[in-house]
């Protein structure tokens with residue numbers, strides 16, 4: 001993992017990012033260097049060293065854009081450009097993004113800051129950036145042709161505005177939007193409260209929901225797809241390529257989820273109930289927050305929820321649309337449950353000796369199969385846990401709550417050791433034969449009917 005200092009100090013930053021021409025045109029105006037990375041692991045949060053204290057956010061499988069102070073203004077430099085993103089081990093996509101990654105780096109600042117965000121366009125067509133949810137002058141709103149001109153290829157434009165309120169916002173193009181967003185251009189924008197104690201938490205995670213339609217064996221998303229996506233991603237990653245949310249027992253935790261896909265996603269977390277604390281419109285007053293275990297994230301919206309990490313364990317967190325927790329390859333398969341494929345298997349094996357019949361007892365076989373698959377894809381269900389295949393893909397990760405994890409440590413603690421007496425186990429007593437129940441209300445009042 002790279003921290004901010006490493007990013008700025010190793011020459012990773014900026015070296016090849018801006019074309020010589022764009023650089024020389026803008027450097028005399030003092031353009032800040034553009035940091036970039038091609039990393040897909042979660043990077044360490046950027047702890048503030050000056051100004052208002054805040055607990056920085058952690059972007060799962062993402063990173064935070066460095067800034068510099070110039071004459072009291074926080075300056076950032078985004079570069080819109082083609083990127084290669086590893087979605088999970090074995091699958092890479094050719095996307096468009098910012099500063100080397102899709103999704104783009106998280107922008108993080110403080111309520112009351114004035115920000116100047118330089119945007120360099122290295123795409124083959126004009127772009128713009130809309131600052132979703134921010135209250136700002138109309139001319140900075142980034143709608144191509146409406147609020148201002150687009151940014152032509154090779155040019156750098158500057159957006160500048162005051163951050164009037166704290167909260168969770170997003171950024172994305174408002175220019176050839178269907179193409180540019182389908183290609184992966186989006187990021188999150190967190191504004192911390194001016195008062196460091198306001199709604200403060202110990203761990204603050206960011207997830208951007210996005211989706212792609214990339215056929216197995218290919219690399220570029222089908223940008224005309226409206227609904228039938230085959231890769232459901234968090235920060236342009238699919239499980240098992242999504243890092244866990246590592247939490248110390250007793251922490252106050254916030255998870256902020258933005259949705260820039262074409263459909264809603266009910267995000268469900270196991271082991272806890274939580275309270276909705278923030279939307280992209282602002283903070284939900286504590287007395288108005290109601291408990292949930294799943295929260296629907298509408299299209300073009302952000303929802304944050306908070307919980308106290310009391311319960312130790314490995315807790316699944318995932319989209320509850322079951323097709324969104326599987327990867328490509330599974331979408332056009334007929335249902336074979338209950339079918340006898342013996343005869344047809346014999347016939348197919350005459351021409352294709354390696355043929356394996358799948359799906360007659362459900363699709364769980366897919367979770368452990370290791371048969372050859374096309375290049376540049378992953379099985380539809382994947383990932384191994386302590387006890388076997390997890391049989392998930394897509395929008396899925398694990399909240400790992402452990403004792404005594406140091407503040408700021410997000411490294412994977414491995415699988416949870418459930419105490420044996422609290423782990424599901426095989427029943428080894430008698431299993432009574434089924435009995436037809438005619439009077440359920442009194443059935444078990446006769447204890448002699450319960451055996452074992």
Ligand SMILES: [Cu+2]
Nearest residue numbers: 265319321324
């Ligand atoms: Cu979903």
